[in-house]
Amino acid sequence: MDSNPKGNIIEEVTNKDYEFGFVTDIETEFIPKGLNEDIVRLISKKKGEPEWLLEFRLKAYRHWLTLKQPDWAHLDIPHIDYQDIIYYAAPKKRKELQSLDEVDPELLDTFNKLGISLDEQKRLSGVAVDAVMDSTSVKTTFQDTLTKYGIIFMSFNEAVKQHPELVKKYLGTVVPHTDNFFAALNSAVFSDGSFCYIPKGVRCPIELSTYFRINAANTGQFERTLIVADEGAYVSYMEGCTAPQRDENQLHAAIVEIIAETDAEVKYSTVQNWYPGDKDGKGGIFNFVTKRGICRGDRSKISWTQVETGSAITWKYPSCILKGDNSIGEFYSVAVTNNHQQADTGTKMIHIGKNSRSTIISKGISAGYSQNSYRGLVRIAPDATNCRNFSQCDSLLLGDKCGAHTFPYVQCGNDSSILEHEATTSKISEDQLFYCNQRGIGREKAIGLIVNGYAKDVLNKLPMEFAVEAQKLLSITLEGSVG
Amino acid sequence: MLFSIKNLHVSIGGKEILKGFNLDVNAGEIHAIMGPNGTGKSTLAAAITGREGYEITEGEIWYKGKNIIDMSAEERANEGIFLSFQYPVEIPGVSIQNFMRTAINAKREYQGLPPVSMVDFLKTMKEKQAMVEITDKLQNRFVNVGFSGGEKKKNEIFQMAMLEPQLAILDETDSGLDIDALRIVANGVNQLHTNDNAFIVITHYQRLLDYIVPDFVHVMYDGRIVKSGDKNLALELEAKGYEWVKGLMG
Numbered sequence: 001m002d003s004n005p006k007g008n009i010i011e012e013v014t015n016k017d018y019e020f021g022f023v024t025d026i027e028t029e030f031i032p033k034g035l036n037e038d039i040v041r042l043i044s045k046k047k048g049e050p051e052w053l054l055e056f057r058l059k060a061y062r063h064w065l066t067l068k069q070p071d072w073a074h075l076d077i078p079h080i081d082y083q084d085i086i087y088y089a090a091p092k093k094r095k096e097l098q099s100l101d102e103v104d105p106e107l108l109d110t111f112n113k114l115g116i117s118l119d120e121q122k123r124l125s126g127v128a129v130d131a132v133m134d135s136t137s138v139k140t141t142f143q144d145t146l147t148k149y150g151i152i153f154m155s156f157n158e159a160v161k162q163h164p165e166l167v168k169k170y171l172g173t174v175v176p177h178t179d180n181f182f183a184a185l186n187s188a189v190f191s192d193g194s195f196c197y198i199p200k201g202v203r204c205p206i207e208l209s210t211y212f213r214i215n216a217a218n219t220g221q222f223e224r225t226l227i228v229a230d231e232g233a234y235v236s237y238m239e240g241c242t243a244p245q246r247d248e249n250q251l252h253a254a255i256v257e258i259i260a261e262t263d264a265e266v267k268y269s270t271v272q273n274w275y276p277g278d279k280d281g282k283g284g285i286f287n288f289v290t291k292r293g294i295c296r297g298d299r300s301k302i303s304w305t306q307v308e309t310g311s312a313i314t315w316k317y318p319s320c321i322l323k324g325d326n327s328i329g330e331f332y333s334v335a336v337t338n339n340h341q342q343a344d345t346g347t348k349m350i351h352i353g354k355n356s357r358s359t360i361i362s363k364g365i366s367a368g369y370s371q372n373s374y375r376g377l378v379r380i381a382p383d384a385t386n387c388r389n390f391s392q393c394d395s396l397l398l399g400d401k402c403g404a405h406t407f408p409y410v411q412c413g414n415d416s417s418i419l420e421h422e423a424t425t426s427k428i429s430e431d432q433l434f435y436c437n438q439r440g441i442g443r444e445k446a447i448g449l450i451v452n453g454y455a456k457d458v459l460n461k462l463p464m465e466f467a468v469e470a471q472k473l474l475s476i477t478l479e480g481s482v483g
Numbered sequence: 484m485l486f487s488i489k490n491l492h493v494s495i496g497g498k499e500i501l502k503g504f505n506l507d508v509n510a511g512e513i514h515a516i517m518g519p520n521g522t523g524k525s526t527l528a529a530a531i532t533g534r535e536g537y538e539i540t541e542g543e544i545w546y547k548g549k550n551i552i553d554m555s556a557e558e559r560a561n562e563g564i565f566l567s568f569q570y571p572v573e574i575p576g577v578s579i580q581n582f583m584r585t586a587i588n589a590k591r592e593y594q595g596l597p598p599v600s601m602v603d604f605l606k607t608m609k610e611k612q613a614m615v616e617i618t619d620k621l622q623n624r625f626v627n628v629g630f631s632g633g634e635k636k637k638n639e640i641f642q643m644a645m646l647e648p649q650l651a652i653l654d655e656t657d658s659g660l661d662i663d664a665l666r667i668v669a670n671g672v673n674q675l676h677t678n679d680n681a682f683i684v685i686t687h688y689q690r691l692l693d694y695i696v697p698d699f700v701h702v703m704y705d706g707r708i709v710k711s712g713d714k715n716l717a718l719e720l721e722a723k724g725y726e727w728v729k730g731l732m733g
Contacts, residue, residue, distance in 0.1 A: 431572040434534050437556035438566050439586040439642065440593065449585055453576025453625065 029090050030219070034083040037061060040188050043088050047157050047191075050164060060177035060187030067181045073315055073344035074373040074405055078249070080286065085251055087189045089219040142206065151235075152197040153208050156224055159195035166197055170228050174257040174294045174321070182253040182288040182315075186222045190255070193223035198233035198264075207463055209238040212254075220251040227257070229264035231297065236267040236463055249277075249312060253288045262297025262324065267305070269462050270318075271470050274310035281340025281369075284312025291318035295327035295353070303330040304347065305461045307470045312341060317375065319348035322356035322384075329358040332458040336451075336474060337370030337402070346376035346407075351387040351417070360391040363455045365474075366402035373405040382413035389418075395425040396454050398447070448474070484545075485510045485681050486650050491542035493523075493530045499540070500526040502706035508650070511678040515692055515717060516685045518703035519725040524685045525569060527703075528654045531683075532566045533559045546650065561593035565648030567639040569655040574626040579638065580608065582626050583645050590646065611644040615671040632659030640671040651675075652683045657691035669694030689721040704728045 031042055040061050044054040069080070146153050152163060159167050177187035194210040212223060229235055239256075252274060258266050268291075277284025287310075293302035304318040320329030331347035349358035358378065366372040378389045395404035406423055428450050436446035452459065452471050459467055486508040493501040500523045508514055518524055530537045531544060533556035543550050551559055574582065588598045599607075608622060615637045627635055636656055643651055653672070657665055672695050676682060684695055692700070692714060700716040701708045709731050710716065720727070 429572070430535075432574055434556060435568065435572045435574070436586075438532055438534075438560050438568075439582070439646070440557050440560040440589040441585055442555075442557045442589065445585065445589065449577055449582070450574060453574055456576035 030086050031088045033086050035061075035085070035087060035189065039087055043189055043191065046088060046090075047160070049160060052164075052168065053160060056172065056177070057188050057190075060184050061189075063178055064181065064184035064188055067184055069181050073375070074371065074407070075313055075315060075342050075344050076371075077286070077313060080249075080251065082185075086219040087222070088191055090191075145206065146204075149202050149205065150199040151202060151204055152195065154195055156190075156193040156195050156226065159226075163195070163197070166228070167195065167226065170226055170257070170259055172257075174259060174292045175255050175290050179290060183255055183290045186224060186253050186255045186290070189220075190222045190224040193225045193254070194227075195225075196227045196235065196237065198229045198235045200230045201232040202230075203233070204235040207236050207238055209240065211240045220253065222252075223254045225254070225256040227266055227268070228259045229261065229266045229300075231261045232263040233261070234265045237269070238463060239268070239270045240273070249284055249286050251286050251288070252311075254290075256289070256291040256318070258293030258302055260293065260295050260297065260300035260302050260327075263299050264297065265301040265303075266293065267303045267463075268293070268318070270304075270306040270308075271462075271473065272306065272308045272310050272314070273473060276310045276341050277312040277339070279339045279368075281312070284341070285310065287311035287314045287316065289314075289316040291316065292321065292348075293319070293329075294321040295324045295329060295356070297327075298324040298353070299326045300324050301328040301330075303328075303332070303461070305330075305332040305458065306334070306345075307458070307462070307473065308333065308335040308343060308345060309473050311343075314341075314343040314345055316343075316345045317347055319350070320358065321350045321352065322358065322387075323352045324356070325353040326355045326357075327353050328356070330461075331358075331360045331362070331376075332461045333362045333374075334365070334455040334458045334470075334474070335362070335372055335374075336365040337367065337372045339368040339370060341368075341370045343371070344373040344375055346374045348377040349379070349389060351378075351380040351384040351389070354384055355386045356384060357388045358390075360389070360393070361457050362391075362393045363458055364393075364395045364404050365398070365451060365454070366395070366404050367398035369401050371403045371405070373407060375407040375409075377409040377411070378419060379411040380413050380417045380419070385414055385416045387417035389420065391419075391421045393421075393423045394454070395423075396451070397425065397427045484508070485547065487543075487545040488531075489543045489545070491527075491530065491544065492540045493526055494538045494540055495526065495536060500706055501530065504542070504703075504707050506683075506701070506708065508681045508683065510649070510681055512699065513676065513682045513684060513695060513697045515695075515697035515700045515714075516683060516703055516708075517687070517689075517700060517717060517720060519728070520687075522703050523706045524703060525654055528566055528652050528685060531559075531652060532556055532564060557589070558593075560646075561590045563647075563649035565643050565646055565651045567636070567643060567651065567653045567656050569658065571627045571630075571635045571639055573628045575628050577626050579622050579624065579626055583608065583642065586642070586646065607645065612641055614644050614674055615641045616667050617641055633661060633664030636660055636664065636668050637671075640668050640675075644671065644675055647675075649680045650683070651680065652685065654685045655687065656684070657686055657688065665691065666694060689717045692717050702728055702731075704731070 040057050044057055175183050177184050196208055198204050210225065227237055258268060260266050274285035274287055295302055302320050306318060308314055318331060322329050329349050335343045335345050337343050346362060347360055360376055362374045364372045364374055374393045376391065378391065380387045393406050397404055404425055408421055410419055412419055432450055433446050451474055455474060459470055462470055484507060488504055488506040491501050491504040492499060516524060530539060533554060539552050544552050584604055591598060612622065617637055630638065656668060684697060697714050700712055700714060702710040702720060709728060
């Protein structure tokens with residue numbers, strides 16, 4: 001018996017339980033609520049940071065005070081009280097960790113539950129992981145292998161201590177603290193994150209990945225990732241994230257900076273699965289992230305691939321500054337919103353180098369009462385001759401109570417460059433569903449099949465390790481979104 | 484009896500389209516249903532296969548000893564009812580291979596069987612696509628995307644061959660086909676036809692019935708069958724035209 005009343009297949013919206021909504025019961029160290037110069041100093045002290053980094057933070061904090069939270073996005077953002085947030089929380093450590101045996105078993109268990117094994121013996125796939133819980137890095141795996149190649153991959157905090165010259169050289173060069181409100185905030189209070197440096201001519205032999213986990217309540221997560229690929233280097237980097245299910249909203253304001261020198265290539269993949277809130281829009285992560293890469297050298301390449309399924313609100317524009325001649329920027333995105341989720345996401349491709357090329361493929365999927373916007377800028381400088389851009393922005397609507405919006409901006413400074421923009425909006429039709437049903441495929445499976453087909457161009461860009469997870473996630477996120 | 488429709492009344496949006504339709508089909512038989520546009524032929528196909536929005540106000544549809552009117556579309560499909568669509572829909576990004584494997588595994592799950600092995604699946608694909616003269620290349624294309632009219636219909640028959648239904652309904656399968664494609668499609672159907680399955684061939688024109696020879700021909704008008712006969716009825720209809728049918732209504 002068909003449980004759907006006739007005619008309202010895409011009406012009823014229910015929520016599939018969020019799989020990663022559990023809380024780890026672990027002793028956590030907090031600092032007092034609120035934000036002022038003393039808090040900034042305290043965070044820096046907790047981290048044992050050098051003076052120059054404290055100065056960096058303070059400069060950012062003072063600038064942040066002059067800024068207002070941006071309101072230009074197509075988002076309805078509830079009031080955020082920045083004095084009601086705890087800016088630092090860390091699982092309590094007994095001593096410095098030398099081996100896995102010393103990591104709190106509760107923490108290991110948490111990451112195991114998330115499918116992230118920190119035990120190298122048990123990992124078959126050969127992916128080095130930096131696991132970050134709340135404000136601190138728990139463990140970075142595969143250090144020995146990486147050291148052999150001269151690759152530096154460690155928590156940001158460690159990098160500041162061990163490689164201050166590198167961090168100092170690159171920090172804030174792509175996303176300066178003056179960039180925007182959330183970047184200024186992050187620069188003032190960032191806690192931990194990952195640092196990665198691939199030396200000249202080295203192809204990183206394994207995938208690097210950082211797994212972010214918010215655990216503590218009432219805290220914000222402000223991580224900072226810095227990836228540098230020196231001349232001729234290559235790295236593929238993946239980022240994953242989850243958070244417990246809570247009724248209050250939690251703030252996440254991260255920065256990712258990527259630098260690709262001459263002939264270098266960085267491939268950055270994200271599967272963003274922060275807690276999205278419940279089906280009535282209660283709770284969930286506010287995700288305000290600044291991600292930007294610069295192709296500094298000629299023939300360098302940066303490729304962003306993102307699958308965005310989580311967060312109550314997403315505000316995120318992974319971008320490329322194409323400074324080098326013949327450099328390449330790519331942005332592949334699938335953004336899914338269900339229930340009351342809101343996403344305003346896209347990219348900026350700034351062409352400064354001659355013959356630079358960029359590709360934008362954005363696939364938005366909206367269900368329930370959600371709002372999903374693509375916002376993108378393609379700017380070609382007057383001197384950047386013979387540039388190419390191809391943009392394709394597709395929207396798929398499931399139901400008639402959600403919204404899909406496209407805000408493409410184009411600024412072309414010369415007439416030797418060629419820009420193409422394609423956009424479509426479509427719905428999963430009753431005809432498509434019935435066609436699948438008639439072949440014995442039920443509704444949920446049919447939706448999964450059609451949506452994955454729609455997002456195929458982007459999913460194909462993900463590393464194997466992520467692709468399967470992403471496909472499942474897409475189906476799960478939309479489960480229950482059709483009757 | 485494999486399949487039986489009794490006094491079927493079907494409405495769409497409150498408007499009655501089928502008005503007391505009756506049909507009995509035994510295993511091994513081919514029935515042709517002919518009739519002018521707007522007489523309810525496609526509504527009949529939709530009602531049999533369980534499409535939503537088609538309200539059955541009266542009557543029964545019996546299949547393998549069960550009244551199926553409360554079964555969902557996918558259940559009916561998994562029970563062995565197949566529809567070759569008049570206008571097969573495009574599903575971008577989904578390869579025919581993926582689509583078919585999902586369909587076959589859905590049916591196997593329904594039957595309590597484990598998923599088909601990749602080796603067996605690919606072997607079956609190869610066999611069945613040869614039946615309708617489909618090249619390997621077509622299989623990696625997305626479902627019906629950019630297909631010619633002939634390719635779409637061949638693809639429908641290919642899917643039918645893969646799913647091995649016991650009751651297959653061909654809705655205007657001949658429309659949009661050139662004579663070569665028509666022959667290929669008909670050959671496919673004839674190869675699939677056994678003593679254990681049955682076909683209902685819905686068509687406007689006699690032409691298809693030169694290739695798929697029916698045991699019975701029914702003429703449909705205004706929501707019901709107005710005349711039944713053997714294959715010669717199709718020829719008579721072709722000669723006399725549908726105006727003649729109206730006369731039969733009295």
